Amino acid sequence: MRTFLSFLLLTALAAGVRAQEIPVRFPAEIRVCPGAFPTDLTQTIDCSYSKEQRLQDFVTGSVTDQAVLGAVIFGLGAQIIQSPSEWKRTWDGYGRRVGSRYTQEVGKGAAQLLVGFMFHDDPHFLAYRDDPGVIKKRQDAVYTLTARAAPRLVEKDAAPSSPQDFEKLTHDGWQRFGHVWYDVITVRRSTKEGNGSRIPAFSRFAGEFGGAYAGYPWYPAAENKFPQVGERAAGAFGTAVLQSFYTEYKPEITNLLGAIFRRGGQSKSATGGQP
Numbered sequence: 001m002r003t004f005l006s007f008l009l010l011t012a013l014a015a016g017v018r019a020q021e022i023p024v025r026f027p028a029e030i031r032v033c034p035g036a037f038p039t040d041l042t043q044t045i046d047c048s049y050s051k052e053q054r055l056q057d058f059v060t061g062s063v064t065d066q067a068v069l070g071a072v073i074f075g076l077g078a079q080i081i082q083s084p085s086e087w088k089r090t091w092d093g094y095g096r097r098v099g100s101r102y103t104q105e106v107g108k109g110a111a112q113l114l115v116g117f118m119f120h121d122d123p124h125f126l127a128y129r130d131d132p133g134v135i136k137k138r139q140d141a142v143y144t145l146t147a148r149a150a151p152r153l154v155e156k157d158a159a160p161s162s163p164q165d166f167e168k169l170t171h172d173g174w175q176r177f178g179h180v181w182y183d184v185i186t187v188r189r190s191t192k193e194g195n196g197s198r199i200p201a202f203s204r205f206a207g208e209f210g211g212a213y214a215g216y217p218w219y220p221a222a223e224n225k226f227p228q229v230g231e232r233a234a235g236a237f238g239t240a241v242l243q244s245f246y247t248e249y250k251p252e253i254t255n256l257l258g259a260i261f262r263r264g265g266q267s268k269s270a271t272g273g274q275p
Contacts, residue, residue: 034194035130047194049122054113062109071102086220100218107214108236112207121203122190125247128172128179132188132195180244184237208236 033047060066075098079089087093116123128134187203189196212233216224246253 034132035126046192048192049190058109058113062105067105071098074101084223100215104211104215108207108211111210112203115203115206120190121187123187125183125244127248128176176248180248184241184244208233211236
């Protein structure tokens with residue numbers, strides 16, 4: 001009898017344990033900031049563009065390293081074509097060209113820094129594949145397509161797929177090209193998740209014109225008229241376009257340069273290193 005009662009008690013306990021729901025714990029999400037390397041652990045917690053980062057980029061890009069190097073290189077180019085023509089191809093003329101470009105970099109960075117603080121934006125360029133907005137559209141497209149193919153796997157109120165959903169998953173070539181320009185004229189709001197909404201690139205536009213007008217004390221009177229200042233601003237904006245193109249097509253550019261250098265190395269090996 002005791003054995004039978006013990007058996008019933010164990011059976012009841014087993015049934016109770018079986019009836020209890022076992023909580024499913026998912027691992028913590030590992031977030032990688034847009035455009036960051038997945039192995040960079042410093043870019044997995046807070047993706048916001050902090051004040052410290054903004055100030056550091058201003059110092060390195062507009063005051064010290066990059067600003068000095070850019071002024072020296074672009075000043076040399078202006079020296080070769082003798083621009084402005086009032087400055088001769090002398091050391092004095094070269095110094096003026098380097099000084100004017102360095103001043104413009106400082107003015108550009110200062111204007112972009114102040115306006116960026118006002119709008120709390122993140123002006124970093126992103127490739128099409130890393131843009132949070134693009135990733136969200138692709139996820140939505142896959143979700144709606146899955147809802148059409150296997151409705152039991154998703155919620156009942158999932159929207160049916162449409163031709164536009166397929167468009168979001170194709171034609172990357174044209175979309176990447178368009179994203180280059182879209183990333184120039186807009187910036188993201190700085191957020192911890194890195195998926196801030198897009199706003200016009202007020203800080204970038206302010207930086208281009210701020211840099212163009214910063215050269216006012218250097219340039220001759222003929223170069224300080226509004227059309228000439230506009231040309232300088234347009235030239236600076238062209239640099240931003242090139243940066244965006246490089247960010248988008250960096251893998252293709254790297255592969256192309258690698259193929260060229262490999263081909264050159266194979267040619268030298270085939271000819272025994274002879275010219």
